[in-house]
Amino acid sequence: MSRNSLESWQQLEAMAVAIDGQSIKHFFAQDPERFSKYHIPGNGLLFDYSKNRLSDDIKKTLLQLAEDCEVERWRDAMFNGDKINRTEGRSVLHTALRSKHCPDEGINRQVQQELEHIASFSTRLRAGKLQGYSGLAITDVVCLGVGGSNLGPEMITDALPAQPADLLNMHYISSVDAVPLETLLAGLNAETTLFIISSKTFTTTETLLNAEAGKRWLLSRAPASAVAKHFVAVTEDVEKALSFGVALAYCFKIWDWVGGRFSLWSAIGLPIAIARGFDTFESLLQGAGAMDDHFRSAPIEQNMPMMMALIGVWNSTFLNIDTLAILPYDQNLHHLPAYLQQAEMESNGKSVNWRGEALTYKTCPILWGQTGINGQHAFYQLLHQGTHEVAADFIASANSYGKSEIHHET
Structure with missing residues (x-):
């Protein structure tokens, strides 16, 4: 009907x-x-x-x-992991990123493992324990993404004001206009700059165009081996990230059941944990989880x-x-x-x-x-x-x- x-x-x-x-x-x-x-x-x-x-x-x-x-039935189907995205035949489980409601324990374990990876990486980076190719600590993080891979992390990073321990400079680039990226890179030091490539498929035209530009900029100043220490990837296709030169330890996972516009609670939110600390990112997840509980039960x-x-x-x-x-x-x-x-x-x-x-x-x-x-x-x-x-x-x-x-x- x-x-x-x-x-x-x-x-x-x-x-x-x-x-x-x-x-x-x-x-x-x-x-x-x-x-x-x-x-x-x-x-x-x-x-x-x-x-x-x-x-x-x-x-x-x-x-x-x-x-x-039957809105309540459709809501419950989403939480249960049913494939309510009928166009693509996928589940819509961004809620699993911020709570343990997902009935699939395998998904819960994957989410927890990725959170641990985010926690370890962001904590070490903020403490200056992850250095660039010359041994200097990272000072600037350039986040390359577009749409959901950019809007959410940038919005949250700006929404949460910096604290004394938030020493890293965060930069967000989504435009394919060369001016913003070229202007930014002109003021950065290749030895202390880290790039985060956020692309679910690792084929997003705008993001990869900027990633290749960042890579050329780095390699004009550093040896080929530097890519592995200066590029991070958040993607479903780890193989493509590895082919780009990203080290496996610098690859973060996002799954096909996470829609881009709902992805800031996944590893797409890595810039939030880097900028404001993993404890803050975890608090963000808990807040979203509390609203999920309310949405599910009220x-x-x-x-x-x-x-x-x-x-x-x-x-x-x-x-x-x-x-x-x-x-x-x-x-x-x-x-x-x-x-x-x-x-x-x-x-x-x-x-x-x-x-x-x-x-x-x-x-x-x-x-x-x-x-x-x-x-x-x-x-x-x-x-x-x-x-x-x-x-x-x-x-x-x-x-x-x-x-x-x-x-x-x-």
Whole structure:
């Protein structure tokens, strides 16, 4: 049965027509205590969805739609390792990277072994115990990747401010424009520079182009044997990495059941462990695992990811709000909009269903945005006074890493 032939779907279409023209102010006037009903706390987060054009009846029907579409069954199938990626015939098990819920003990062992490898390598590198070809300690790490192999690690590295022990300089290159890489390398020392090539297949055109350029730069200053001490690979195809010249001990594994946009919790996150320490990376995994537990066990109406998804479907598919602005009020999260663009739009930006049938409804908003303060002095006038309907996610940090309380309160 097509999704839009469901009774709950058709009811939501009618409800969307019925509230056309009503503002959020109208809903608060009808129910000033909306926040008490329309928020979910948990895992150090607070999800407030009271500022959406939503009523009790609409929420009830959205929950019915989730039941009609068997969302919980599909969630459980994902955690169980079923091959829910029908296009490629693969499991979707990025959750196994950050918890031990995977029923396949072999996968759990592989994940643990790779974590131990990440811990050992990152700890030694941060302590200056991994030297370059001349015996000098590494000072700069150039991370080469694109898409999920770059967006996640760079976002997290910037989100977590440096501590006194974080002495390595991290650099992220994804563009095939030669200028960023050439400009960076002009200021680096080949004896103290390490490259990380992050490519699942080790064939990604943009990444390999930059990797070859880095290799030429190194070999113009060092002997051929230097490659083994200055290049790291995160890939599923270890043989290709070895052919490039990467030493086996410098090869890190990623598996076909890890999607690129969900890969920062795998060895793709090696730059995070290098930049901020393995303990911090492990804490990141634990936080994601805690949210997985919540997602897996909480009833839908109290389930943060579930309700976020349903609100997104309501706004985009039924209210025809075509865009979603991601507005973090925390400078450390300035890469979050770009990261979420891929996570949402690459996942849900589809024109056919898994049967190959053409879809007649919208599946995903266009995500965009930047830090809120900059946005306030750029595009907020359109949000306030323009004729476009734009959904907006405001993301605020309760506590700032900054020392000035005045700045944070402002």
